[in-house]
Amino acid sequence: MNRPARKRALITCVLLAGCFTAFSARLIHIQVVRHLDYAGRAAAVHVNRQILHARRGIISDIHGEPMAQNEPVKKIIVNPTKFKDPAALTALATLLSEPLDLTPEVILAKLNKTIYSQKLRRDVVDSYVPLKRGVAQSVADKIIADMLASKVLAKYVAGVFFEQEARRVYPNNELLCHVLGFVNGDDTGLDGVELTMNKYLRGHDGFRYIERDLKGNEIVPYRGQEHSARDGSNIRLTIDMGLQNIVEQELEAAVKEFRPKGATVIMMNPKTGQILALANRPNFNLNSPKKKEDTASRMNLAISAQVEPGSTFKIVAVAGALQEGKITPDSFFDCERGFWEWCKLRDSHPLADISANDILVHSSNIGVAKIAMRLGEQKFFEYIHRFGYGEQTGIGLPGEIPGDVRPLHRWDSLSITRMPMGQGIAATPLQIATSMCAIANGGSLMLPQIIQEITDDQGGVVASFPPRQVRRVVSQKVSNQVRAALIDVTGMKGTAKGARVPGYSVAGKTGTAQKVENGVYARDKYVCSFVGFMPAEDPAFVMLVLLDEAQTKPGLNYGGLTAAPVFSRIGERAARYLGLVPKFDEAEGAVVAKQGREGRNFRAQ
């Protein structure tokens, strides 16, 4: 080979090598550097990411009775492009109108809706028209059967398809509505336990990469990466539906009798702080929650309403003074015969020298004011907080408010005489019940709990919530002293004779608080309450009954006459349900019953 030829060959080889190097570099760039990008683009053409929906967890009561669960339903979708014959679309609209409860005109309007196609640059008929959600499985089956039976529609069955969904169902309708809450269309909790426990209940959706053929059917052998759905955890509440039902029935009866603006009953286990039953009025049906504007019925009064606690608050001053050694149960106080000129304070009945014990029994405003003054502002303020007032209880339900306790520097000279009788302070009904638990259980403020445990779908415990003591408020001795006084409150000379339950000793305190309107106390608007526990010597439950603006005859609007009898009725049925052993009381000639094997069958002796 001569030199020019060799040179040309060399140049050609170099050029070819350069070309191949460039191609190789480009290939490496595509295959290695841009691999993910191009793989993604290719997958987008023929690979779909199928969502595997997680099942929302179930909410049940302490015995496992389901209170919120899921019902499988369908979303009906129509692809109008599959219907070549316009008469078929009209026939479909007529066929679907009855089962879907929609007029044929509405269905046709939806089916003929057009959308702008970027690809074709013109309006086209939408190929994915969701007609209705929440269609029952049986209705979906009937629609397909009817289509197959129709001569016109039989060949267009592929144009109608269903997507699986789940609807939240509450079998007990209104019962416990404020605690359970509800979900929106996307299964996200909006209120109550559904909201606070949403992250546990909702679970985690899974996914699967699938490929489809030309007809849109999945090619199973080409399934790609798969990640299973993780179902939501189940929530077991501390609520006992047996007790809840009793509370709801008696509260309903009380609402019919007194027609209050609002009413609340809270039943708690004082030893653990667990909520056994909780009911409010007004309420609503969880399966058809009312419109957003109707906030009154949705409000959980037990934690979101603040009321003046009235005389139920007197236990704070008395217990505090006993704990600090400022008084004994037998310390005597001059109750000024019903009117204390110095601070313009009145009692409902004129009383002279009475013991600290009797101050609670007769609910003397003057007496408790003098006890608080002996305790001192600083210490009294301290005990208000120790009993849990002025701070959220931490029950774990949405919308809880802390109440309103004025800081010490904003007290005037009369505050120490008014606050011990529950004026000038705002508390939630739950705070009042929780503070009474501290007296009932021997002096410990317990954290109120509504969740017993969280379990997975196999029954394994994900999280449990053992009873938690917030702080010790008073000693066992002081607790016993206050308890003795509270037993006398329901005795013959007390203010809450109506709260007594035949066969059981009941301890408690009435409260009758005037409502504040426009900065002044309204003359005829009261919040009547009774908070107590039974059996007094070993309480099985603490219960608060609170009626806001009960309608009674003039002069009868007292906690002892309205709320206390409701306590008695619920207490009697609850004792039977819980199998509490009644005791014979010779002095009062109480009905004597003997506990049956399950505590449900009572026999007169």
Add this chain to the structure above:
Amino acid sequence: MPDNRRRHANTVPIAKFVVCLVAGTFALVAGLGYMWCKNQLYTTGAQIKKHEDELRHLRSRNEVASTNIAKHTSTAELQKRLDSGFIKLGHIANEQVVIVAAKSKPAAAGELRPVANERKQE
């Protein structure tokens, strides 16, 4: 055959034929096997899909049934039926209670035996 004739005769390359035959058969069997496997794959896939659909349908029916059971056995529903008189609570007399437990024989003096919930003879 004499050497002079063998040199000019057309020899049959049996070895080559055999190799081709084996290769062809192998290719045919491999091809058919591949098709059969592929077909099996699709058939199994279709069966998997069918079973998955059946399973989903059964799960769905099961959940519908359990929802209905929960509705009909809920406290609210039972209370409604009790109030309407559809069901009622009745006292179960002592004589009507059957205790499912084997009655233990009288023990000999000093003999240890497990305690059972025996019903007292009235």
